[in-house]
Amino acid sequence: MERVVCEVRALAVLPTKELAQQVCKVFTSYAEGTTLKVVMLAGQKTFAAEQASLSELRGGMRRSLADIVVATPGRLVDHINKNSGFCLEHLRFLIIDEADRMIDSMHQSWLSQVPVSSSDAAAEAAVFCHAQTEPREAAAAGPPPAQALQLHPRSVQRLISNPYPETRPLDFPQGLTEYYALHVKQKPLLILHFILRMKLSPILCFTNSRETAHRLISTDAAARGIDVSGVRCVVNYDAPQYIRTYIHRIGRTARAGKAGLAFTFLLGVQEKNFLQMVAEAGSPGIQKQIVKPENLKGMEARYEQTLQELANAIKDEKAK
Secondary structure: OOOOOOOOOOEEEEOOHHHHHHHHHHHHHHHHHOOOOEEEOOOOOHHHHHHHHHHEEEEEEEEEEOEEEEEOHHHHHHHHHHHOOOOOOOOOOEEEEOOOHHOOOOOOOOOHHHHOOOOOOEEEEOOOOOOOOHHHHHHHHHHOOOHHHHHHHHHHHHHOOOOOOOOHHHHOOOOOEEEEEEHHHHHHHHHHHHHHOOOOOOOEEEOOOOOHHHHOOEHHHHOOOOOOOOEEEEEEHHHHOHHHEEEEHOOOOOOOOOOOOEEEEHHHHHHHHHHHHHHOOOOEEEEEEOHHHHHHHOOOHHHHHHHHHHHOOOOOOOHH
């Protein structure tokens, strides 16, 4: 495959740097053996380095080096506004992964800044929501076709104003067993209990706040599309407010036909509404996990020891 038009022809926009890395890796593998070049704009490199990878000055003319660009919204906007050598006028394919989340996060107004033209009648925007679960009957038949839009201003405006043209019922991962627990004041000890006594490892733990995530593992950034291999158990350290968030989180386990467990820590006042939300979404059943207080006794010392070991490991890593 040779370059026909030396311009950016495909743009894939993803909500997180981690997802951008995965997608860029896939594009690069498909482009291997061709003259097509894939460039990622996600802040991994300096702005100047990204700028140099996008275009070059040859014979007094600016020439695009990239055919496919994979970007996060913020970095994309930076290049649109600050990089005169970054041109999207010949763009033919616009891919918006996690479209529901991307449209919900319009604070950067990135979509309205993508220059679109109605002059190329063949141009189309392919919109993907890979992490959104599909109806059971649709899942059996394979993934649904991407939503295709003509890439001109009215289509972009329609996508902004109506990101969910049809609502699909959510589907729970097969092989998943769901639990919830009310031991809110002893969350860290509960996680230790899962790891040490129930032998559940590795565990992917989700929280609603970045502050808590600094002491734990992950915010919802990892809940969308990222495949963390070998996760046997997902823990919702903080209860998700929306069923879509819950589905994306628990979808990190019980993948590819394997079994998995999901635990959600709840306040007593959250129990009724949470169980109703999950039941209305079609959960096959969520069980209450009762951990007797005596099972957590003696774990405080182990918890403090683990925190100290972690602090030492971080200190050693920084010293390298």
